[in-house]
Amino acid sequence: MHEVALATSIIEIASAAAARAGASRITCVKLRIGELTCADSETLSFAFQIASAGSLSEGAALAIEMVPVSVRCRTCGSTGAPEDKFLLLCPSCASPDVDVLSGREIVVSSIEAD
Amino acid sequence: MHEVDVNANVLEANQSIALENRELFTQKGLYVFNLMSGPGAGKTTLLERTLTALSPKVRFAVIEGDVQSDFDARRIEKLGVPVVQINTGGACHLDARLVHNHLSRLPIDAVDALIIENVGNLVCPAEFDLGEHDKVMLLSVTEGADKPRKYPVMFHVARLVLLTKTDLLPYVDFDVQAASKAIAGLNLDAPVIPVSARTGDNFDAWLGWLSARIDRVRSLRG
Numbered sequence: 001m002h003e004v005a006l007a008t009s010i011i012e013i014a015s016a017a018a019a020r021a022g023a024s025r026i027t028c029v030k031l032r033i034g035e036l037t038c039a040d041s042e043t044l045s046f047a048f049q050i051a052s053a054g055s056l057s058e059g060a061a062l063a064i065e066m067v068p069v070s071v072r073c074r075t076c077g078s079t080g081a082p083e084d085k086f087l088l089l090c091p092s093c094a095s096p097d098v099d100v101l102s103g104r105e106i107v108v109s110s111i112e113a114d
Numbered sequence: 115m116h117e118v119d120v121n122a123n124v125l126e127a128n129q130s131i132a133l134e135n136r137e138l139f140t141q142k143g144l145y146v147f148n149l150m151s152g153p154g155a156g157k158t159t160l161l162e163r164t165l166t167a168l169s170p171k172v173r174f175a176v177i178e179g180d181v182q183s184d185f186d187a188r189r190i191e192k193l194g195v196p197v198v199q200i201n202t203g204g205a206c207h208l209d210a211r212l213v214h215n216h217l218s219r220l221p222i223d224a225v226d227a228l229i230i231e232n233v234g235n236l237v238c239p240a241e242f243d244l245g246e247h248d249k250v251m252l253l254s255v256t257e258g259a260d261k262p263r264k265y266p267v268m269f270h271v272a273r274l275v276l277l278t279k280t281d282l283l284p285y286v287d288f289d290v291q292a293a294s295k296a297i298a299g300l301n302l303d304a305p306v307i308p309v310s311a312r313t314g315d316n317f318d319a320w321l322g323w324l325s326a327r328i329d330r331v332r333s334l335r336g
Binding site for chain 1: 115116117118119120121122123124125127128205206207209237238240241242263266267270298299300302
């Protein structure tokens with residue numbers, strides 16, 4: 001449900017970047033979303049479409065790249081993707097004592113603009 | 115057409131306000147926790163018993179977040195604790211700006227702990243840092259021991275998990291051991307404390323944890 005809040009933020013970021021680049025229209029917003037976040041890409045695209053009306057992002061496509069979860073083990077030091085992305089166990093030694101390296105980000109990576 | 119690099123964190127705006135909030139709280143020696151759970155897990159009942167047990171030794175203030183209504187704020191008000199109600203009007207979570215904007219309505223210079231009761235939701239509040247020191251999560255025994263695996267992100271970010279409504283354990287199929295194991299699998303650092311806010315069973319364990327956190331932040335007063 002918080003996809004509307006995320007979409008509003010994405011539109012603000014994209015529009016500011018377009019304005020800085022002197023562009024008058026955004027054709028595509030490229031987004032990276034970690035698999036551990038609760039953002040649903042379908043809902044987000046729908047919210048983006050509605051919330052972008054009247055902004056520089058109106059009519060722009062939203063290209064979403066999902067970022068897989070990776071962890072570093074505090075027990076054995078190895079890094080990698082846990083077998084179950086929500087049960088964060090070290091892929092080498094199965095220790096639950098891990099730091100999350102990726103999978104929590106929601107980032108506007110770039111925009112395509114005219 | 116050309117591509118413009120942006121590389122901006124979408125939650126950055128919220129994050130920077132949250133950092134400001136946290137700095138302010140710590141500088142004042144004011145301990146703040148964000149109370150999160152699904153709707154009906156017993157957040158307000160837990161607060162009522164907590165406030166009654168520790169006031170006036172600890173001076174509290176409360177922010178109540180709900181989609182609509184001021185039912186919760188009225189319950190807290192009855193205890194003589196300063197409270198503000200934030201109605202999100204449909205939004206599923208509180209954010210750092212909302213908290214920041216309502217702080218002026220509370221006597222934060224004259225309290226030791228601020229409790230932010232988030233909107234009842236097991237998903238969205240996990241993503242929004244409010245500037246709190248800790249996220250405390252409730253899971254009631256009536257919800258079922260499978261919830262940690264079904265809603266893992268919330269459990270990843272919790273500093274403490276309270277298993278609530280344990281007075282109902284004889285009537286429900288809830289395996290405390292299995293739930294504690296499932297939570298440990300998601301978050302090794304969060305202790306799990308079973309409590310009943312209705313009977314007070316094991317409530318001292320929670321009050322002890324909370325008092326230690328309040329003391330810790332009070333010692334940081336700038």
